[in-house]
Amino acid sequence: MADPLEMLxxxxxDPEAVRDCYAERGWGDGLPLxxxxxxxxxxxxxxxxxxxxxxxxxLPPRSGVATRRVIAVNAVLAGCRPEHLPVLVxxxxxxxxxEINLRGVNAxxxxxxxxxxxxxxxxxxxxxxxxxxxxxxxxxxNAATGxxxxxxxxxxxxxVPGAGDASTQGGPAKYTYCVAENLxxxxxxxxxxxVGVAAVSAVTxxxxxAPHNFHDMESKDxxxxxxxxxxxxxxxxxxxxxxSSGEFFVMLCPxxxxxxxxxxxxxxxxxxxxxxxxxxxVGDLRAAFALRAWAPWQEALDDDAMMSVTEHPCNIxxxxxxxxxxxxxxxxxxxxxxxxxxxxxx
Amino acid sequence: xxxxxxVGAVGPAAISRAVTExxxxxxxxxxxxxSKPNAGLxxxxxxxxxxxxxxxxxxxVERKNAALPAPDDLLARLAEAEVVLTGSAD
Numbered sequence: 001m002a003d004p005l006e007m008l009x010x011x012x013x014d015p016e017a018v019r020d021c022y023a024e025r026g027w028g029d030g031l032p033l034x035x036x037x038x039x040x041x042x043x044x045x046x047x048x049x050x051x052x053x054x055x056x057x058x059l060p061p062r063s064g065v066a067t068r069r070v071i072a073v074n075a076v077l078a079g080c081r082p083e084h085l086p087v088l089v090x091x092x093x094x095x096x097x098x099e100i101n102l103r104g105v106n107a108x109x110x111x112x113x114x115x116x117x118x119x120x121x122x123x124x125x126x127x128x129x130x131x132x133x134x135x136x137x138x139x140x141x142n143a144a145t146g147x148x149x150x151x152x153x154x155x156x157x158x159x160v161p162g163a164g165d166a167s168t169q170g171g172p173a174k175y176t177y178c179v180a181e182n183l184x185x186x187x188x189x190x191x192x193x194x195v196g197v198a199a200v201s202a203v204t205x206x207x208x209x210a211p212h213n214f215h216d217m218e219s220k221d222x223x224x225x226x227x228x229x230x231x232x233x234x235x236x237x238x239x240x241x242x243x244s245s246g247e248f249f250v251m252l253c254p255x256x257x258x259x260x261x262x263x264x265x266x267x268x269x270x271x272x273x274x275x276x277x278x279x280x281x282v283g284d285l286r287a288a289f290a291l292r293a294w295a296p297w298q299e300a301l302d303d304d305a306m307m308s309v310t311e312h313p314c315n316i317x318x319x320x321x322x323x324x325x326x327x328x329x330x331x332x333x334x335x336x337x338x339x340x341x342x343x344x345x346x
Numbered sequence: 347x348x349x350x351x352x353v354g355a356v357g358p359a360a361i362s363r364a365v366t367e368x369x370x371x372x373x374x375x376x377x378x379x380x381s382k383p384n385a386g387l388x389x390x391x392x393x394x395x396x397x398x399x400x401x402x403x404x405x406x407v408e409r410k411n412a413a414l415p416a417p418d419d420l421l422a423r424l425a426e427a428e429v430v431l432t433g434s435a436d
Contacts, residue, residue, distance in 0.1 A: 006351035013347055027352055036350040055357075063357040070354035077352060104413045109436050155352040166435070291381060293411060336413035 005069060013037065018077075026163075027155055028077075029147065029175060036076040044072040044082050050345075056089055057096030060103035062158025066092045070156055071148075078148035083126040084141055087203055090344040091116050091149050094205040095157075099338040105207045106159035110239060111171035112334035115206045115249070116149055116178040117319065119192040122201035122344050128180035132323030135179050135211060146178030173210045179321055185254035186320035187261035192341050194267060195317075199343035206249050206317070206339040209238065211329035222260040225328075226270060230277035232330040233309055240309045241280065242289040243335030244298055247315045250274065251329045253322040267318045275313040279306040293335065367428055370400035376427030377404070378420075380412040385434035393431055402429070 010021050015032030022028040034040070045052050045068060052069040059066055071088050080088070095102050095114060105112050118128045118141075129139035136142055158164035167174070183190050192202035214228040229250055233240070240246040250270075252260070260270055283303025285292070292299075298307060310316060317339065322328070367373060375393045379386035386409065393404045406427045410416045412434075416424075424430050 005354060007348045008351055010347060010349055013349070018349065021349075022352070025351075035347075036352065037347065038350070041350060058357040062353075064353060065355045065357050067354060070352070073350045073352050101414065103415070108413065151352065156354050291383070293413075336411065 005073065010035070026160060029150060029154060033077045034079055036073045040076045041069065041072050044075050044080070044085055045069065047082055048072075048085060057092050059092070059096060059152070059157035061107055061164045062156065064156035064158060066152060066156050071152060074151040074155060075144075075148045078151055079140070079144040080148050081126075081140070081144070084145045084148070086201075086344050086346050087116075087118055087122060087126065087145055088148055088152070090203045090342050091145075091205060092152060094203060094340040094342045097340040097342070100205060100207060100340055101337045102157065104336055105334060106153065106157055106165055108334065109166045109168045110334050111167050111169055111174070111209065112207050112337075113171060113173035113177045113210075114149065114153070115173070115208060115331060116146060117191070117204040117206065118145075118178065118180040118201075119190055119203065119341075120183065120199065120201035120344070122346065123180040123183070128178075130180035130182035130184075130321060134182070134321050134323070136176070142178045142180065143176055146176030149178065150174060150176060171210060179251075182254060182320045182322065185257070187257055188267040188318070188320075191317070191319045195341050197341045197343060201344035201346065202341055203344060204339055204341040206247065206331065206333070207337040208247075208249060208331045208333045211251065211331050213327055213329050215327045216256065217326050220259055220262070222263050222265045222270070223273065225256050225259060226273055227277060229328065229330055230274055233274065233278040233332070234280050235332075236284070236288050238332035239335035240332050241285055242291065243293045243333070244295055244309075244311045245293065245315070246310055246333035246335040247317060247339055248274075248310060248333065249317045249319060249331040249339070251319055251321040251331065253325060253328045254320055255324070255326050256328045257320045268313070270318050271313040271316040274316050275308050275310065278309050280309055281305075282307050370396065370402040370429060373402045373428040374406060374426070375402050375404050376406035376424045376430040377408070378416065378424060378430055378432035379407065379409040380432065380434055381409055382412050382434040382436060388434065389431045
């Protein structure tokens with residue numbers, strides 16, 4: 001069992017008072033906070049069947065112990081409801097997976113933020129928005145769960161700008177970054193099952209940039225739509241350029257996904273096509289980056305050779321998100337990290 | 347009224363610090379270059395300056411990616427040096 005949590009005396013439970021009390025101690029995200037009173041935290045934990053003081057994960061760089069109670073405190077602060085807690089617990093488990101490389105994600109000068117993607121039944125039962133405006137704003141579950149995850153990174157992991165987060169410019173995705181998969185309009189079934197997590201509900205954490213939009217209003221041909229995605233992927237400005245093992249998350253809107261499916265394209269074919277089309281000239285990449293994390297065979301290529309911006313089609317992840325309209329997005333990776341998908345235990 | 351602090355406990359340190367060497371005469375200085383720009387050059391010059399002043403020798407130069415933890419085999423090789431210089435940011 002972890003040590004009991006510290007308690008603070010405060011004159012008022014006004015959100016502004018909690019924010020100011022916390023800010024004096026270097027805590028909070030700058031916005032008003034819901035007071036984490038014992039009553040509210042107990043209510044957050046009421047449906048939790050596991051030991052609330054059992055460590056779920058230890059998060060770097062602070063080596064903070066994330067118990068369900070600590071997670072619940074941060075959930076209350078962010079405005080979560082109790083039905084969001086299992087998603088947060090799963091997200092913390094995912095963050096602690098070694099392939100995420102959370103120490104690097106938190107400490108880098110890059111503006112990387114963990115994107116939390118909610119899959120399956122809990123996206124519906126707990127009120128997450130997979131449809132119109134899924135990346136926000138407006139939905140309580142998406143907004144509050146993403147914010148709670150950032151508060152856990154600030155408070156438990158110690159990813160405080162200047163102390164545990166060296167991000168040169170920071171970024172808006174570091175306030176809240178949570179979305180649900182649009183399973184109902186995915187022609188290829190759920191993403192989690194496609195990567196071997198056959199759970200009723202699951203979450204994926206991908207540590208990347210904010211979404212880069214691409215639109216196609218006119219095409220029925222998947223190639224024409226996806227060429228625009230490939231264009232967004234081939235940028236010297238993203239870390240995928242110097243890091244060849246980095247992933248891309250390509251968030252297709254339902255209409256773009258339907259166009260691919262109507263033409264008989266599977267999720268894997270979409271990824272393979274993007275892998276073939278998202279290429280850059282090796283000499284241009286070499287000229288731009290003295291420091292590269294490429295495979296040896298890539299270093300051996302001639303300057304005039306063309307090279308995919310990620311080593312393998314498996315690094316290109318296809319998920320259906322959003323509502324009506326023809327806008328999709330590409331989410332480049334920080335690079336030295338891999339996404340993790342884990343089940344949600346309800 | 348009372349509210350919770352949001353930070354929780356800090357886990358036990360996995361590694362304790364080594365005892366500082368009382369003198370560097372006759373000792374080996376290792377370098378862990380994290381590949382940041384000029385890190386290797388800076389650390390090499392620091393190590394050479396330290397060696398001249400103390401009677402130590404410079405050896406065991408290793409290089410790693412700044413974004414990832416050092417691999418175990420690299421750390422095992424560096425452990426043969428009594429002192430290791432490392433750490434460089436952008």
